[in-house]
Amino acid sequence: MDGQLLSETFVELTDTMVADFDVIDFLHVLTDRSVQLLEVSAAGLLLADPRGELRVVAASSEAARLLELFQLQSDQGPCLDCFRAGQPVDSGDLAAAAQRWPRFAPAAQQAGFAAVQALPMRLRDQVIGALNLFRASPGALPPADVRVGQALADVATISLLHERSMRHSDTLNEQLQTALNSRVIIEQAKGKLAERLGLDMDQAFTLLRDFARNRNRRLSDLAQAFVDGSETLTSLPPAAPQQRPSRQAGHQPRPGSPPKQ
């Protein structure tokens, strides 16, 4: 494990007092660093919406994000079990978990994952969400990695709840709702771009994300401008080939965060 990256990550996950704090960027740091630090291929994160629904708020890759969505849609899977029980849930071999999760287990395998570990985002009796760690090869996550993963989730949880009490009690909810709406805008933009260029949704997302990165724009701002018609996405690169669900990041780097890898 990269000790320096680990310390930097803990600093990042406690640094919620910055003026431009963004809850979704913050949670993307948690999923991305989990993939970089732990023996996992992808990470996804569900957070409880004030409406009482769980929502997918961050993922290290599109494949992980879709799998989180699938858990919500099929109302089944390790992240949901973990959230409901407030306890870690794991399966070292998804091929043998078809009875436990008859819909989720095959879907996860189809997405290229063989094992999963879900960790609660919990402070005392308050569970605010769950972090899912996916592995491409079967086998339980090493105990040391489980401890570090849980420590990262704990620090993030405390930071968010601290954020809520220290700044404005409503800031977290405001930001979460704004971010969830941004996610919807990105889906709408994906649809528009996919239809225009004859792409599938993954290709459309990759193209949008790369365009935003190359121009140093926030993905959600670009998506909004594209849907509104004020951004035409001219000079788009040719459609990127489909990528494997591995260590690709699914978002813009947080401003000021250390470069990746």
Place this chain on the structure above:
Amino acid sequence: MAWPFFGLLAMQPGRILPRGSFLLGARMTGSRPGRIWGLVAGQAASRGGRVSAADVCTAAVTAVEVSGAWLSAARGTDGGHLMRVTDEVSEELAELQLTLGEGPSPDACACGGPVLASNLGDMEAGRRWPVFAPAARQAGAAAIFAFPLRIGAIRAGVMGLYRARPGPLSAAHLGDALTFADTATLLLLDSQDRAAGDPAAGPGPGGQPADLTLHRAEIDQATGMLTEQLGVGITEAFIRLRAYAYAHDRRLADLARDIVARRVRLHPDPDPSHDGIA
């Protein structure tokens, strides 16, 4: 509170509950959207009218335990058209914000998320809205909660709630308020559909609230695809998507999945019945 709701269903079963609506399913039990829809439909039934966004305001005041509510509908770029207020204070608050262009409602419209100002007398509110905050307190509000009526890039308007006493919304009240806002969004979009005067659209999707929080990535993607297929803006695309689902008696999520999978394609034809399977 559920009984007026069921009374209304008995009167207009086809209109309120198309086949496959989530209200018929297991989610009805204990489902927040189902409960909130029941409160709104009950409010409409008690005044003897069809369900409208105005009923959302009235029902929200009671359920969220606030002093009053206002709702303005987005109309192009003219900055908002006041639709409904529940009392004089709400009216003054809504008009102040329209006039000043300052306050929680304009901020909620600009940022796309709710603005929860639980104490208009605190420093943050004073710094953020130097003119509006004192004026709002003068008018009788101590806390204001503004909810943009949006589905991604679709802007339907804004809903505001105020309280005469300061203090944040509880988690349960916030969840209810967000769900009232979701419901108001759909009802406003339905009324735009009817206002467009397209007789083929009939009563529109009838005001049944699609479950906005689950299964929705495909609905959002399909809406984006329709902007290209139909050559329309995102709001119109969503209205057409729902009208098509209603006209063909299909669940919105199922139709969206077919559009994303390119099994169904809509055509830029004013008559939805001409749209067909790809």
